Amino acid sequence: MRYATKFRLVVASVAVLAAVSARADTLRETVLRQAALDAGLILAEDTHVDVPPALVAVGKLLFETKKLSLERDIACASCHLDRFGSTDGLPNAIGTEGRGEGVNRLMGGGDIIPRNALPFWGRGSKGFDVFFWDGRVDGRAERMISQFAGEEPSTDPLVVAVHLPPVELGEMLLNSAGNETLQRETVESANQVYSQLEQRLREDPIIGPALARAHGVARSELRFVDMAEALAGFIRHNFRLKPTRLHEFVFGSGGLTNDEVEGGLIFYGKGRCAMCHNGAYFTDFLFHAIPFPQAGFGKNGFGVDYGRYNVTLDVADLYAFRTPPLYNVTKTAPYSHSGALYDLSDIIRAHIDPLADAKSIPSDKRQRAEFYKVLKRWSASPVAGVVLSETDIDRTVAFLNTLEYKSDEPVAAEE
Ligand code: HEC
Numbered sequence: 198m199r200y201a202t203k204f205r206l207v208v209a210s211v212a213v214l215a216a217v218s219a220r221a222d223t224l225r226e227t228v229l230r231q232a233a234l235d236a237g238l239i240l241a242e243d244t245h246v247d248v249p250p251a252l253v254a255v256g257k258l259l260f261e262t263k264k265l266s267l268e269r270d271i272a273c274a275s276c277h278l279d280r281f282g283s284t285d286g287l288p289n290a291i292g293t294e295g296r297g298e299g300v301n302r303l304m305g306g307g308d309i310i311p312r313n314a315l316p317f318w319g320r321g322s323k324g325f326d327v328f329f330w331d332g333r334v335d336g337r338a339e340r341m342i343s344q345f346a347g348e349e350p351s352t353d354p355l356v357v358a359v360h361l362p363p364v365e366l367g368e369m370l371l372n373s374a375g376n377e378t379l380q381r382e383t384v385e386s387a388n389q390v391y392s393q394l395e396q397r398l399r400e401d402p403i404i405g406p407a408l409a410r411a412h413g414v415a416r417s418e419l420r421f422v423d424m425a426e427a428l429a430g431f432i433r434h435n436f437r438l439k440p441t442r443l444h445e446f447v448f449g450s451g452g453l454t455n456d457e458v459e460g461g462l463i464f465y466g467k468g469r470c471a472m473c474h475n476g477a478y479f480t481d482f483l484f485h486a487i488p489f490p491q492a493g494f495g496k497n498g499f500g501v502d503y504g505r506y507n508v509t510l511d512v513a514d515l516y517a518f519r520t521p522p523l524y525n526v527t528k529t530a531p532y533s534h535s536g537a538l539y540d541l542s543d544i545i546r547a548h549i550d551p552l553a554d555a556k557s558i559p560s561d562k563r564q565r566a567e568f569y570k571v572l573k574r575w576s577a578s579p580v581a582g583v584v585l586s587e588t589d590i591d592r593t594v595a596f597l598n599t600l601e602y603k604s605d606e607p608v609a610a611e612e
């Protein structure tokens with residue numbers, strides 16, 4: 198065969214192949230778009246709840262001030278930092294008497310909170326009504342569930358949730374000899390803290406008048422719940438969902454790389470991730486046990502955290518945690534309720550093959566026994582039995598990168 202004919206043949210077959218693969222790619226993209234919609238992805242704007250701008254502005258002041266901690270020691274923004282995607286970059290948060298940000302904070306002493314700080318993306322938007330790792334504030338049912346046990350200060354679950362940090366010992370309330378009466382963590386002692394804080398903020402020359410204007414009441418009438426509404430309004434507005442690259446791909450004309458498309462197909466397909474990470478926020482708002490290693494002391498002490506069980510006291514809920522939403526997950530390392538893992542691919546490996554890394558099996562006898570109990574619960578979950586290659590894992594991480602977006606305004610704790 199003459200070269201020219203051969204060349205023409207090659208060119209023709211490449212063209213055919215290109216056409217086939219272009220069509221094949223489009224098909225994979227179509228499948229991914231449909232899978233994302235079937236799993237509950239909706240337009241970012243459709244999740245929004247409007248908050249009056251004046252309330253957002255004073256909410257930001259409250260978020261950044263240390264005056265919301267009884268000892269003027271720590272601000273919300275000390276742990277929920279912008280550069281760590283609204284968490285603190287630490288495995289376990291450091292509360293009162295902590296100093297500095299990020300890793301410096303680890304060296305500065307201070308009370309350790311036995312849980313990984315949670316970010317705020319989408320919190321309090323439409324349908325986002327379950328808060329904290331163990332769902333201890335839950336506004337889904339007609340009667341809200343929370344520590345206030347029927348005496349909730351508001352019907353808005355995010356407003357109830359923001360009531361907790363200022364009265365949680367070691368978080369914003371100092372564990373010191375001077376305030377024993379406030380350390381009981383009862384509704385009455387919480388109310389004493391709220392009334393001190395509300396008086397302080399009412400009298401504050403900047404926050405007082407701004408808050409009174411935002412609520413349209415006299416300064417003297419301001420209550421703690423008005424402050425909580427402003428804080429909730431700021432969180433709800435500043436961290437509301439914005440269109441990510443995935444939204445642009447599904448609803449607009451944005452493209453994804455080949456790895457991202459393949460990763461998406463794994464996420465919704467054989468990885469079974471979307472069996473739990475689904476809906477508008479990539480969470481089913483349910484509680485599952487995944488055998489991540491437990492870092493730190495644990496909410497129940499000695500390296501144990503019973504998770505959802507602490508709220509329901511139902512043994513079926515032992516070691517279960519709220520499925521975390523996945524927006525901006527690339528920015529919020531370390532991961533899991535105890536911040537045990539820093540790397541997204543390790544997180545995926547721990548979901549599907551918890552025994553792959555011998556280091557994740559605790560050497561301490563009691564902790565090892567707990568670990569095996571988690572393993573037993575996990576073995577009945579949809580991720581047990583998923584097999585992913587290293588390339589699959591890399592591609593799934595590439596897909597998680599498409600869920601990034603930026604908040605409106607950077608936040609920083611006052612000096
Ligand atoms: C000492 C560090 C620290 C401070 C200060 C702090 N938080 Fe948090 N925040 C955390 C940790 C840790 C969690 C997760 C706790 C858990 O789920 O058990 C959390 C969780 C939350 C959640 C739940 C988010 C979700 O996904 O359900 C909200 C809301 C919240 N914080 C609001 C605030 C507000 C408002 C302030 C200031 C009044 C504040 N936090 C101060 C560490 C902190």
Ligand code: HEC
Nearest residue numbers: 468469470473485487518519520521532533534578579580
């Ligand atoms: C059975 C339900 C379930 C399935 C299926 C599932 N997850 Fe999870 N995922 C969880 C729960 C629950 C946690 C938190 C557990 C904890 O902290 O103890 C979690 C944690 C995570 C985290 C850490 C997030 C953070 O902010 O700390 C990522 C990332 C994640 N999952 C991604 C995935 C991917 C990718 C898949 C598919 C390979 C997947 N998950 C499958 C329930 C599930």
